[in-house]
Amino acid sequence: MVKLLHSRLERFAKLRKLVPAAVNTHGYVYVSHMPAGLEEDGLRKFFNQFGKVTKVKVSRSKKTGRSKSYSFVEFEEKEAAKIAAETMHGFLLFGKQLVCRYLDEVFKFTMFPNKRHVESKYSQFKEKYNQEQSIEATKDRVFRLLDKEHKLREKISQSGVVYDFPGYESLVK
Numbered sequence: 001m002v003k004l005l006h007s008r009l010e011r012f013a014k015l016r017k018l019v020p021a022a023v024n025t026h027g028y029v030y031v032s033h034m035p036a037g038l039e040e041d042g043l044r045k046f047f048n049q050f051g052k053v054t055k056v057k058v059s060r061s062k063k064t065g066r067s068k069s070y071s072f073v074e075f076e077e078k079e080a081a082k083i084a085a086e087t088m089h090g091f092l093l094f095g096k097q098l099v100c101r102y103l104d105e106v107f108k109f110t111m112f113p114n115k116r117h118v119e120s121k122y123s124q125f126k127e128k129y130n131q132e133q134s135i136e137a138t139k140d141r142v143f144r145l146l147d148k149e150h151k152l153r154e155k156i157s158q159s160g161v162v163y164d165f166p167g168y169e170s171l172v173k
Contacts, residue, residue: 029085050084
């Protein structure tokens with residue numbers, strides 16, 4: 001088993017020598033301690049001031065689809081990535097202090113190139129929860145709110161407290 005693995009590694013090394021190495025002019029920045037609302041579009045706009053951003057990858061949880069608060073930003077030029085990492089390291093953004101590190105190379109090759117992205121539960125139900133409610137659903141929600149408010153007013157008056165507050169009734173009338 002070990003000999004087979006060793007021979008495969010040797011063949012892989014020989015094949016890599018035959019293929020000319022591409023000149024990589026891209027620079028990478030690792031960004032961590034990101035605030036909760038910062039997404040791919042925001043990062044791209046934020047780091048475009050230093051140079052052309054080619055890729056942005058925010059690491060996400062497989063279960064929830066939320067950000068793990070770290071990401072990788074790929075710049076077209078290494079110098080722009082170095083300047084961005086130096087400038088943005090320690091930058092206070094929405095109450096969080098960013099940690100930015102310049103990376104020479106992110107990954108030389110991928111172990112599983114055909115592995116599909118697993119769609120998270122969050123992305124599956126995002127459209128459903130963000131849809132506008134129908135008129136009937138809105139009426140039901142308003143009716144429940146008014147009913148709860150009416151019960152609250154009854155409890156307050158039964159306890160002997162004289163208190164009138166503008167609630168949902170004032171908005172509906």
